Amino acid sequence: MSNQLHATRNADKLLVRNYDRSDIQAGVMHLGVGAFHRAHQAVYFDRLLETPEGKNWGIIGVNLRPHDSQAFSRFVAQKGEYVLKTMDPEGHTEYEHIRAIIGQIDGAQTPELVDETMASENIKLITSTVTEGGYYLDENRQLMLDHEAIEADIAGGRNTIYAFLYAGLKRRSQTSKAKITLLCCDNLRHNGEVMEAGLMQFLAAKGDAELAAWVEENVTFPCSMVDRITPKPSPVHVQDVQETFGIDDQMTVMGEDYLQWVIQDHFATDKPALDLVNAQFVDDVVAYEEAKIRILNAGHTNVVYQAALKGMQFFDEAMRDEELRDYFDRFITEDSIPAIGESIVDLPAYHKIIARRFSNANIGDTVERICTDGYAKFPIFVYPSLVGCYKIGRTPAKTLQGIAAWFVYVQKSRAGTVATPYHEPNLEALEPFTNDPQGIAAFVSDSFLWGEIPTEYPTFKDDLTAAINAMQSQYA
Structure with a gap:
């Protein structure tokens, strides 16, 4: 079992799941590796990697924003490992050593590496958490074409999720040509439809009808409902992990004990067996979402x-x-x-x-x-x-x-x-x-x-x- 972080005391209190990272292959790319992703989706995949069905579902975590590069560099230094601390209302505390993010790419610094990885046929699922405002859609679900970030990306920049998806899917359509699922994990009603609407309008604005046709044929956009209250990471919890386990973890994340993920069963190709670790696959997420x-x-x-x-x-x-x-x-x-x-x-x-x-x-x-x-x-x-x-x-x-x-x-x-x-x-x-x-x-x-x-x-x-x-x- 390969670990970057080692508990030097109280190791029995730190849950480390039984898998060897060197045996895991990446099957997921996640765009926007913030605290919520690390306390939610990454936890589900960490649990899945312990099962025989999970070996091909490691995560490649991608940072998109230049102003997050410094913090992301600490994450890279820890090889994507960190401790999750959860507490219930009665004060019971648990600690988990999360290792599911087996690869890390700072897309703000090396966007071409994002493109190359997204094009790989091994990557079957792209998940995203870029916040509600990161999709640049108005009240009629129309892409804000006059927003400076969108204007810059249409001209060839790399400011929004659409620019990264455009470049990566373009390369995929020309190389592996493999089908892929884009799973939005942000708190948006009908979030899969929102992502699809924004991306297709972006492709139209780019004038790339060929890629738009390929996406319509080879990409699906299931909706999902994600739930875990995840406060902003605090130095208090970093210090607690250091004092409890003797671990110098600068990326400790903290959340409540409650965890839920409901996913529309609409995948373009293979799907991870997340139902084995208490996620729900359903035909329609609307009732849960609402x-x-x-x-x-x-x-x-x-x-x-x-x-x-x-x-x-x-x-x-x-x-x-x-x-x-x-x-x-x-x-x-x-x-x-x-x-x-x-x-x-x-x-x-x-x-x-x-x-x-x-x-x-x-x-x-x-x-x-x-x-x-x-x-x-x-x-x-x-x-x-x-x-x-x-x-x-x-x-x-x-x-x-x-x-x-x-x-x-x-x-x-x-x-x-x-x-x-x-x-x-x-x-x-x-x-x-x-x-x-x-x-x-x-x-x-x-x-x-x-x-x-x-x-x-x-x-x-x-x-x-x-x-x-x-x-x-x-x-x-």
Whole structure:
């Protein structure tokens, strides 16, 4: 068993799965090797590699962004190995030595190596986690052709996932010509369809009809639902691993104990036997996706800005706050579940599971992390409950309250009167939303955020304006 990291003490507390890395062949390329991938998909594959069916499913991890190259170099120095620390709400802690990422490529520095590897017939699956905003699609699922990153990539640059897929699949279509599956693992509704739409529009913009035809014939884009709360890596956990095991692991990642992966069974060629390690293959992921996005993700998003306005640092504090816990429960029961309607998922039971997970004080999930990137999150996570309630004749009062909290938080962030920093990649898009009647009118009418709701449901703008006024009064 070949290991880069060796426990010099308490080795019995560190789970190391029984396989030899030298016997493993790469079958997966992952684009975007962040903390979530390392705490989620890589864990499933690490478990799979221990089985006879897993030997051809090692991962090649690829960094895409130049500003992540320095951190990625530490990952390369550790040969892709690291410790995953998980904690449940009761405080039980487990440690796993994850070794599934057997190869590492910094695509920002050596893009040609990404192309060469993607073209190999041994690679049968490409997975990706590039965040919700990394697909550059508007509210109508149209590629943002005027975005500077997309413009640069159409001209031959390497800024987005599309440029890497274009170059790698182009080479594959000309060399091995082997079919391949692209599996999006980002928190997007219908994420496989989103990736396919973005890539095909990018190919059209490149004017490469030949590659587009090859992709249509040889590439599939299954949807998936991924779930594990993974806080931003903290030096506290790096230190804990060092002190507990005597391991100098600079890439320690931490997460909750809960883990779920539901995958549409729509593969172009061989698929990894992930069902052996508790992933689920299903014909349609929509029911699971909707439950997760509308209860977990929307719950996070609607509660977190109110937690920030209350000066909270960690999300579990919100679940111990009587007002916010009542708000969360009522948002789920009064807005989210009615908007979903009938489901094969036991939604009340799922609500209880999410409440328990949100209450986990041991993972230290920060309000600052969850506040990040609100502009991309609301159309994906909150919009479905909003429009769903209006469609069935309900006023989504709790959803409107969560949106209003975001608006007020943004204003206070601009004014420097809120403690929680706001990290917003789309800050320019928020500029019209000023703290005056004109700014509020622009906010409640914005088509990217709210789609057709302002025109199809005339009370919406007044409803949201009233919610904003109430929130402003509460946090004046």
